[in-house]
Each structure stands twice: as structure tokens, then as C-alpha cells.
Amino acid sequence: MTQAEIKLCSLLLQEHFGEIVEKIGVRLIRTGSQPLRVIAHDTGTSLDQVKKALCVLAQHNLVSYQVHKRGVVEYEAQCSRVLRMLRYPRYIYTTKTLYSDTGELIVEELLLNGKLTMSAVVKKVADRLTETMEDGKTMDYAEVSNTFVRLADTHFVQRCPSVPTTENSDPGPPPPAPTLVINEKDMYLVPKLSLIGKGKRRRSSDEDAAGEPKAKRPKYTTDNKEPIPDDGIYWQANLDRFHQHFRDQAIVSAVANRMDQTSSEIVRTMLRMSEITTSSSAPFTQPLSSNEIFRSLPVGYNISKQVLDQYLTLLADDPLEFVGKSGDSGGGMYVINLHKALASLATATLESVVQERFGSRCARIFRLVLEKKHIEQKQVEDFAMIPAKEAKDMLYKMLSENFMSLQEIPKTPDHAPSRTFYLYTVNILSAARMLLHRCYKSIANLIERRQFETKENKRLLEKSQRVEAIIASMQATGAEEAQLQEIEEMITAPERQQLETLKRNVNKLDASEIQVDETIFLLESYIECTMKRQ
Amino acid sequence: MAEVKVKVQPPDADPVEIENRIIELCHQFPHGITDQVIQNEMPHIEAQQRAVAINRLLSMGQLDLLRSNTGLLYRIKDSQNAGKMKGSDNQEKLVYQIIEDAGNKVGTEFHHVGQAGLKLLSSGDPPASASLSAGITGIWSRDIRYKSNLPLTEINKILKNLESKKLIKAVKSVAASKKKVYMLYNLQPDRSVTGGAWYSDQDFESEFVEVLNQQCFKFLQSKAETARESKQNPMIQRNSSFASSHEVWKYICELGISKVELSMEDIETILNTLIYDGKVEMTIIAAKEGTVGSVDGHMKLYRAVNPIIPPTGLVRAPCGLCPVFDDCHEGGEISPSNCIYMTEWLEF
Numbered sequence: 034m035t036q037a038e039i040k041l042c043s044l045l046l047q048e049h050f051g052e053i054v055e056k057i058g059v060r061l062i063r064t065g066s067q068p069l070r071v072i073a074h075d076t077g078t079s080l081d082q083v084k085k086a087l088c089v090l091a092q093h094n095l096v097s098y099q100v101h102k103r104g105v106v107e108y109e110a111q112c113s114r115v116l117r118m119l120r121y122p123r124y125i126y127t128t129k130t131l132y133s134d135t136g137e138l139i140v141e142e143l144l145l146n147g148k149l150t151m152s153a154v155v156k157k158v159a160d161r162l163t164e165t166m167e168d169g170k171t172m173d174y175a176e177v178s179n180t181f182v183r184l185a186d187t188h189f190v191q192r193c194p195s196v197p198t199t200e201n202s203d204p205g206p207p208p209p210a211p212t213l214v215i216n217e218k219d220m221y222l223v224p225k226l227s228l229i230g231k232g233k234r235r236r237s238s239d240e241d242a243a244g245e246p247k248a249k250r251p252k253y254t255t256d257n258k259e260p261i262p263d264d265g266i267y268w269q270a271n272l273d274r275f276h277q278h279f280r281d282q283a284i285v286s287a288v289a290n291r292m293d294q295t296s297s298e299i300v301r302t303m304l305r306m307s308e309i310t311t312s313s314s315a316p317f318t319q320p321l322s323s324n325e326i327f328r329s330l331p332v333g334y335n336i337s338k339q340v341l342d343q344y345l346t347l348l349a350d351d352p353l354e355f356v357g358k359s360g361d362s363g364g365g366m367y368v369i370n371l372h373k374a375l376a377s378l379a380t381a382t383l384e385s386v387v388q389e390r391f392g393s394r395c396a397r398i399f400r401l402v403l404e405k406k407h408i409e410q411k412q413v414e415d416f417a418m419i420p421a422k423e424a425k426d427m428l429y430k431m432l433s434e435n436f437m438s439l440q441e442i443p444k445t446p447d448h449a450p451s452r453t454f455y456l457y458t459v460n461i462l463s464a465a466r467m468l469l470h471r472c473y474k475s476i477a478n479l480i481e482r483r484q485f486e487t488k489e490n491k492r493l494l495e496k497s498q499r500v501e502a503i504i505a506s507m508q509a510t511g512a513e514e515a516q517l518q519e520i521e522e523m524i525t526a527p528e529r530q531q532l533e534t535l536k537r538n539v540n541k542l543d544a545s546e547i548q549v550d551e552t553i554f555l556l557e558s559y560i561e562c563t564m565k566r567q
Numbered sequence: 568m569a570e571v572k573v574k575v576q577p578p579d580a581d582p583v584e585i586e587n588r589i590i591e592l593c594h595q596f597p598h599g600i601t602d603q604v605i606q607n608e609m610p611h612i613e614a615q616q617r618a619v620a621i622n623r624l625l626s627m628g629q630l631d632l633l634r635s636n637t638g639l640l641y642r643i644k645d646s647q648n649a650g651k652m653k654g655s656d657n658q659e660k661l662v663y664q665i666i667e668d669a670g671n672k673v674g675t676e677f678h679h680v681g682q683a684g685l686k687l688l689s690s691g692d693p694p695a696s697a698s699l700s701a702g703i704t705g706i707w708s709r710d711i712r713y714k715s716n717l718p719l720t721e722i723n724k725i726l727k728n729l730e731s732k733k734l735i736k737a738v739k740s741v742a743a744s745k746k747k748v749y750m751l752y753n754l755q756p757d758r759s760v761t762g763g764a765w766y767s768d769q770d771f772e773s774e775f776v777e778v779l780n781q782q783c784f785k786f787l788q789s790k791a792e793t794a795r796e797s798k799q800n801p802m803i804q805r806n807s808s809f810a811s812s813h814e815v816w817k818y819i820c821e822l823g824i825s826k827v828e829l830s831m832e833d834i835e836t837i838l839n840t841l842i843y844d845g846k847v848e849m850t851i852i853a854a855k856e857g858t859v860g861s862v863d864g865h866m867k868l869y870r871a872v873n874p875i876i877p878p879t880g881l882v883r884a885p886c887g888l889c890p891v892f893d894d895c896h897e898g899g900e901i902s903p904s905n906c907i908y909m910t911e912w913l914e915f
Contacts, residue, residue: 287875293795343802352848353875382879384845389882393844401843418776418840468881475886478895478903485904538913548880549887555879 034062037473040463042115044480049118050089053078057086061096061110068107094149094269098210106210117272119476119550124275128189135180138162140189140270148193148267151181151224185221188309191271192220224266277313279554281305284355284374287381289479291353295336300356302329303369314565316372322363338364353377372562379465379559382552386468387436394419395427399436399459407440407456428457435467462563469556476549483542490535493528500524585609585620593641600641658717662725664708665714666735666749684706705738705748778824783844786810786818787871809850809868812838838869848872885912 034042041060046055060076061067067075073083087108090096095115098108121144129137138158143149149157155177162172184190194213281304289297306329307318327341336344345367348356355374360366380403388396394417401417402408408416414424431437443455487494500523507517524532592600592608605617621641672746712722726749729735731828738745787810794808816834819825841847847869854866885908888894895901 187699196891261770283876290873290875290877293801340800343800347801347805352850378714378876381876382881384878385874385876386882389878390888396845397840397843400845404843416836416839417843418780418836420773471887471892472881474892475881475884478886478906478909479884481897481903482906482909541913545880548883550880552880 035470035473037477038112038116038471039063039400041473041477041480042112043114044477044484045118048480048484052083054086054089056082058090058095058110058115061108062112062115066099066107066109066142068105072108100210100212116473116553119546120272120275120554122547123279123550124270125271127275127278128184132180132184134162135177136184138183139177143190143268143270148269150264150267151178154268154503157183178412182223185223185268186516187220188271188274190221190268190434191274192222193267193269195265195267213477273313276554276558277308280371280558281374283306283378283555284369284371287353287374287378288348288355292347292351296348298334299326299341299348300332300369302326302331305329307369314562316566317357317359317368317370320359320366320368322365323365323367326367327364372566375555375559375562376461378555380461382387382434382555383461383464387431391427391430392432394423395431398424398427399431402437402457403461405458407458409454409456413457432457436464438463453542462560465556465560469553469560472549472553472556476546476553479542479549483539486535486538486542490531493531493535496528497524582616582620582623585616586624589620589624589641598640602639602641605641658715658721659725659728661715662711662717662722663729663734665711666729667751705750707748711749775825776837776840779834780840780844781817782819782822782824783815783837784841784871785833786815787841787847787869791871805870809870812867812869815869835867838867841869845874846871885909 039059043055043059043089046058050058054460056076056078057072060072061116063074064075069080069083069087072087073080076083078086087096090110091098094111096108096110098106102104105437118197124144125137125141128140132139135158138161139154142154142157155174157173158177159172162177163170163245166172181190192215194215196211196213246331281301284304285297285301291484293476303318303321306321306325323338323342324347326345327338330341342365345356345358345365349358349367355370355377357368357370358365360367382398384396384403387399396421398413398417401413405412405416410425410428413419415426428437432439437457437459440458441448442456443449444452500520503520504517507520588609592605596604602617605621606614609617624641632694640670648851708722708726711726712719715722717725726735726737730737733752735749736752737749739747790810791808794804797807812831812835815838816829816831817833819829838847838849848869850870851865852868853864885906886892889895889908890905891901895903895906897903
């Protein structure tokens with residue numbers, strides 16, 4: 034784990050879980066897998082607290098454990114999983130676009146709580162939705178359950194591995210740590226629950242309903258005492274599926290930019306058809322025949338079969354090479370070339386960074402070296418039509434920033450510099466790694482700046498919170514308008530301005546973190562698929 | 568009657584006569600005649616007289632002495648050239664010879680054996696037309712020195728003389744700006760020396776290239792726009808958004824922004840820079856030989872395209888473009904908390 038990654042993980046853990054969890058988590062990331070006592074000893078925290086911290090981390094799937102021989106249980110932290118916490122807003126937003134508010138809240142609850150049973154999720158989400166609805170309306174459990182089932186069907190949520198139910202009782206002592214298993218088939222199997230009920234609105238002491246809660250209270254307690262039907266079946270959000278979705282989105286938008294809307298719709302249909310059938314790390318999707326694609330096109334698009342065929346041919350012939358033709362049966366079999374698409378997106382990211390940092394002439398040289406693979410300095414000047422001095426300058430700058438590297442080819446055995454060819458080349462994988470590292474550090478910087486801004490204005494924030502609390506309580510006890518005005522004026526106009534600026538800055542920094550995370554996603558996917566291919 | 572031993576004097580024993588006969592023979596065989604041929608023509612002349620005549624002709628500059636596989640050849644020298652060299656001494660003639668030979672890069676089996684016994688190993692003269700089509704790069708002064716073994720001061724003096732007589736000219740090479748190459752006055756220097764259409768007086772014309780770049784791109788962009796708006800079936804739409812290099816060349820010529828005559832290859836180099844800018848893509852299709860603009864049975868087609876992703880997330884944050892990124896860490900002189908770039912960015 035690089036220094037930048039560890040820094041970022043520590044910032045994220047601190048923000049989400051607090052100091053103690055952060056200490057334990059960073060310790061585990063730094064030193065790999067360790068048993069419980071060693072962690073407690075090294076970090077100087079009490080055993081009790083370490084246990085609680087590990088509980089929190091394990092609940093959120095950030096830490097896993099393994100039983101080694103001699104009965105020692107070692108805990109290991111997953112640094113990459115911690116970094117996924119940056120992407121939570123994106124996951125939630127995606128579910129919102131696909132499954133509207135209900136889905137959004139389901140995924141939000143799952144992400145915030147790590148693992149939950151289905152009934153618990155449904156109850157919480159129904160309650161939350163009911164609060165936001167108008168008076169008198171409540172959210173039915175059945176609706177939430179339906180959305181949950183749909184999410185499970187499209188693999189956005191999955192079951193957590195659980196303790197295997199042993200048929201015959203184990204004679205020996207139970208193992209120090211249970212081994213969790215999950216059957217592939219059961220991963221998306223929703224248990225048959227009959228969840229009947231409605232969302233409960235949480236009322237603060239309301240005079241009108243004062244009578245009702247008292248009457249209903251005994252019933253609530255009895256409800257809680259009933260055994261939950263699906264105890265032991267926990268669900269978590271399936272991050273891989275979300276990543277697949279993001280990747281598909283990126284490919285579709287790339288096609289839309291390069292060609293037109295209809296082509297991107299066709300590509301989206303093809304990707305949707307292969308969502309479940311293709312594993313996320315496959316280089317190609319399953320071959321899809323043009324007839325199938327025609328049948329699966331969204332209803333609004335009424336293009337004829339010939340036009341579809343023409344579009345498919347155009348897509349297959351395009352220099353982008355996102356779509357390939359793999360056969361002629363069924364009107365033409367087409368595949369989407371996923372690895373090539375990721376490589377093109379990563380290359381485009383690199384080019385965009387070079388363009389913004391160094392200028393468009395540098396970008397021209399960069400693309401030139403990318404295309405020619407290995408090229409001499411003299412040739413760079415000729416092909417790029419840039420004066421010699423400037424071209425040299427730009428090449429050296431990119432070389433010093435590690436976007437390019439030199440390949441030496443000696444003419445004589447003694448490698449004399451005057452008699453050696455020096456060829457410039459771009460190694461996309463190493464440039465992507467370099468850029469990824471930079472992204473991590475950038476996000477760490479942004480988070481630090483955000484915390485700094487908040488800390489600077491802490492006094493002001495506390496004051497405004499106090500004022501709000503006072504106003505709320507006074508409204509509840511029925512204060513007059515004039516008194517409310519007076520208290521509101523406790524916050525002067527410039528302070529209000531400052532608060533506004535602070536809110537705006539914090540939002541901007543937050544949004545920027547999410548944008549940098551998009552770059553991280555593209556680069557990480559590319560590096561992952563290239564490493565797998567090798 | 569006493570027998571008078573009369574030596575039959577051959578009628579052309581006169582040296583001038585011999586020379587004239589030799590010159591006539593040379594005219595008959597413009598590619599050169601060997602000693603053998605002269606001997607056959609005039610069998611009654613002794614070898615010595617022949618040698619004297621030939622030497623005289625050589626020294627007068629009317630004959631060229633060449634060495635070939637079969638032996639020595641004599642060739643009539645171009646009288647025009649002979650006139651030029653009047654007044655120059657041997658050394659100048661030698662240098663002029665070297666430059667003239669260097670102007671013809673194509674090597675033949677002839678070797679120039681110079682006057683006054685100096686041996687030269689430069690290549691001989693092929694037919695004049697070949698020298699114009701091959702790249703004439705001229706010869707560097709140092710090479711002249713090597714070939715003629717004359718000292719530097721002499722060479723400089725001679726070159727100055729020849730230049731003033733307008734027999735040779737100096738061309739500054741674009742590759743090494745201090746280096747001068749010499750070639751005959753009436754020859755056109757090659758592209759590699761002058762840099763072709765993109766250089767004027769050894770200066771790379773960046774603005775000219777930029778203007779051409781933008782014009783070509785606008786042309787291709789408008790073509791793509793009209794194709795997109797025509798809303799026909801996609802195949803036709805795509806095909807009509809392409810423009811061949813020939814069309815672009817015609818458009819640029821008609822625009823008239825270029826003072827210099829531009830060839831199709833020049834336009835193709837400009838279009839290549841647009842490809843490296845990521846704004847244009849190229850495909851090659853097979854075309855019939857007769858169609859306009861096709862070279863060797865294929866045509867290059869160009870099309871304006873959009874970039875596949877918008878500017879990426881990292882460059883929207885100040886850290887992505889920060890020049891002091893590596894020095895920045897919490898608690899240091901430069902840190903995220905006091906980063907002035909961030910402060911400015913937050914104020915937008």
C-alpha cells in the first residue's frame with residue numbers, strides 16, 4: 034500500500050467511524066494480517082476497544098479474518114475496500130436513477146450499515162419514506178419488498194456469506210472463528226417473507242396523537258419480541274455489479290460522443306443483455322445476434338431491421354473497435370470488446386490530463402508518440418509540425434513527469450551517447466499507475482482542505498447550530514413571531530455570508546472528490562483488466 | 568634512276584590535324600572513345616604523337632578524360648562549360664568539378680580522372696535529367712576539402728571566386744543552420760535542405776501551419792455537420808461525412824491563403840497533425856486507379872470526430888494541474904490547508 038493510499042484510508046476511516054477505528058484500521062493496512070493481541074499491544078489500546086473496532090470494521094466488510102493453524106485468528110484489512118467508501122454517493126445516485134427513491138434508500142441503508150437482514154432494511158426504508166410523504170399516507174412494506182427483490186434479481190444486492198448450518202451437531206469444541214460460506218446459487222435468492230405492515234411515522238411528542246402512541250406501545254414491544262423470520266440471512270450491496278454498471282455507462286457515453294445517439298442506444302441494449310451472462314472481468318461479452326438485439330431494443334426506438342444492421346456494421350468498422358463481429362449466424366453475431374474499451378478510455382484519460390496540464394501541442398506530441406509506439410526526437414518534430422526547440426522542450430517536460438520513457442538502442446557495443454538511438458515511448462500501464470497515485474493524493478488533499486475549512490469556522494457553525502436548536506424548541510413551545518425574529522438576528526449578516534461561503538466551499542470540495550473518483554474508477558478498471566490479462 | 572626512299576608522309580601528321588580528327592571522332596561518339604578507337608581510325612600516327620595531341624586537347628579543356636571498366640575514355644567537353652572556365656586556374660576548375668559531380672548523386676561506373684594528374688573518386692555524370700529528379704543536396708565545404716586535398720584558405724578563396732562568377736551558390740541547410748552546402752547555380756536545392764513548403768528562409772512557419780491546420784479542420788467539421796443534419800440512413804450519413812485528401816487539397820488551394828504552392832503530400836502532413844490532435848480520424852479505402860486523388864490504388868479519407876470523454880475529473884480539481892504537487896503535504900510550507908490555488912479555485 035502506498036503512502037498516499039494509507040493517508041487516504043486513514044482520512045476516510047476517521048471521518049466515517051472515528052479515531053479508534055481509524056487507528057486500528059490504519060495499523061492493519063500498514064502491517065498486513067495480525068492477531069488480536071498483537072494489534073492491541075502495538076496500538077496501545079485496550080483489548081475491549083480493539084474488539085469493538087474490529088467488529089465495526091468487519092460489519093462493513095473492511096476487515097476479514099482467517100483461522101491459521103494452532104488456532105490463531107488473524108485479521109486483515111482490505112485497503113481497496115476502504116477506498117470504495119469514496120464511491121458510496123455514486124452508488125446511491127445510480128440506484129436512484131434506476132429504481133427511484135425506494136431503491137436509493139435501500140442501498141443507502143445497506144451501505145451505511147454494512148450488512149442487514151431484509152426485514153430490517155424494509156422496515157427502516159418504509160419508515161424513512163413515510164416521514165417524507167404527506168400527512169396521512171404511509172409506505173407499504175410490500176412495495177419496498179418488491180424493489181428489494183428487483184435489486185436482488187439484477188444482482189445489485191447480494192447475500193453475505195454465512196455460517197454453514199451443520200446437519201449433525203459437531204461433537205468437538207466450536208472453532209475459534211467460524212468460516213463463512215456462501216453458495217453461488219443462493220447469493221441472490223430472496224427468502225420468502227411475508228412482510229406485512231406499513232411504515233411508521235416517527236412523531237415527536239404530538240398532542241393530538243398523544244393518546245394513540247400510549248395505546249400502541251404495548252403492541253410495539255410485543256412486535257419486537259417476535260423472532261425475525263429471516264434471521265441469519267444478511268444482505269450487502271454488491272459493489273462489483275455497480276462497477277460493471279459504471280463501466281457500461283462510460284462505454285455508452287464514449288460511443289455517444291464519437292458517433293450518435295442511436296448507436297449508443299444499441300450499445301446500451303447489447304450491454305444490458307449481457308449484464309447477467311458475462312462475468313465482470315471477461316474480455317468480451319457473449320456474442321449477441323442481430324436478431325436478438327433487434328428484439329431487445331427499447332420500445333421507443335422504432336428503427337427498421339436494415340437500419341439496425343447498418344448501425345451494427347458501422348459500429349464494427351469504427352476505428353474505436355468497441356464492437357466486433359464474431360460470426361454471421363443469426364444475422365450477424367456481435368460482441369463488445371470490453372478490454373479494448375477500457376484501454377481506450379484510460380488512454381483518453383491520460384491524453385486529457387496531458388492536454389490540461391501541458392497544453393494542446395504537448396497533447397499532439399503525446400498522441401503522436403502513442404501512435405508510433407517508438408519514435409526519435411527528429412521525427413517528432415517532422416510529424417507534429419512543431420518547431421524543433423519547442424518540441425524538444427515539451428518532450429523533456431513530459432519525460433520528467435514520467436508520462437514518457439526513453440528506449441536506448443546502441444549502435445556500438447560501448448553505448449556511447451553520441452552513437453546511440455534514443456526513442457521516446459509511452460507505456461500506458463505505468464503512466465496509468467502514476468496518475469492513479471496522483472489521484473489518491475489529490476483526494477486526500479481535498480478532504481484535508483474540507484476539514485480545515487470546517488475547523489476554521491467551527492465557532493460559527495456551533496453558534497448557528499445553537500441558534501437553530503433554540504428556534505426549534507421555541508417553535509415547539511409556541512413562541513411569538515417577534516421573539517423568533519430576535520433570536521434569528523443573533524447571527525449577523527456577515528456571519529450569515531460566511532456560513533453561505535463555507536457551505537458552498539464544502540459542497541464544491543465534496544463534488545470535486547467525486548469527480549476525481551471517476552478518474553480513479555477508469556484507471557483502476559484498466560489496470561485491473563490488464564493485470565488479469567497478463 | 569636512283570630510288571628515293573620516300574617516306575610517305577601521312578597527310579594528317581600535322582598535330583592540329585590530329586587534334587581535329589580526334590575531336591571529330593569524339594563528336595561522332597558522344598559517350599566517349601577509347602584509345603583503341605583512335606588508333607584504329609588513324610593507324611599511321613605513332614602513339615607518341617597521339618599522346619601529345621590528346622594532352623593538348625585536355626589542357627585546352629576540350630576533352631574530358633574518364634576511366635571506365637575497359638580503360639581510358641576521351642569525351643568531348645561541353646563547349647559552353649569550356650567557355651565558363653576560361654580565366655580560372657586548375658584548382659578552381661577542380662573545385663567546380665567536385666561540386667558539379669556532387670550535384671549528381673547517382674553513381675555510375677565512370678570515374679572522373681582529373682586534369683593535371685589529380686585523381687578524384689567522385690561519381691561521374693549520368694544523363695542530365697536524372698540529376699534534376701534525384702535529391703540535390705549540395706556538398707559541404709569540408710567534403711570539398713577532403714576530395715581535393717586543398718587547404719582551407721585556398722578552398723575559401725576559390726569558393727568566393729566561383730560564387731562571384733555566379734557559377735555556384737551557397738544554400739543554408741535547415742537541419743544545421745550554421746552549415747552551408749554548395750551547388751551549381753542553376754540547380755534547385757532539395758527539400759531536405761530547404762525544408763520544403765513549411766520553411767521560408769530557414770524559419771519554420773508555425774503560424775502558417777496553424778492557420779492551415781484550423782482551415783482543414785473547419786472544412787472537415789462543416790462536412791460532418793451537414794452529413795449529420797441530412798438525417799438519412801446511417802451508412803450514407805457516415806460516408807458523406809468523409810472527405811478525401813484530394814478534396815481538402817482543392818479546398819485549401821481555392822481558399823488562396825497560401826503563397827507557396829502546396830502539394831497533396833503537404834496537405835496530408837497537415838491532416839496527420841489533426842489526427843494527432845485527436846480531432847480527425849482517417850481511413851484508407853481501395854479506389855480504382857482512375858479516380859481523382861488516388862495514389863497506388865487507395866485513397867485516404869478524413870473525418871472530423873469528437874473526443875470520447877470530456878475532460879477527466881482529476882483536471883477539474885486544482886491538484887490535478889498543480890505544479891508543486893510533489894512538495895505539498897500536511898504541515899509543510901505548501902499544504903492543502905494553505906494552498907493558494909485552492910483558495911482561488913474556491914472563489915470562482
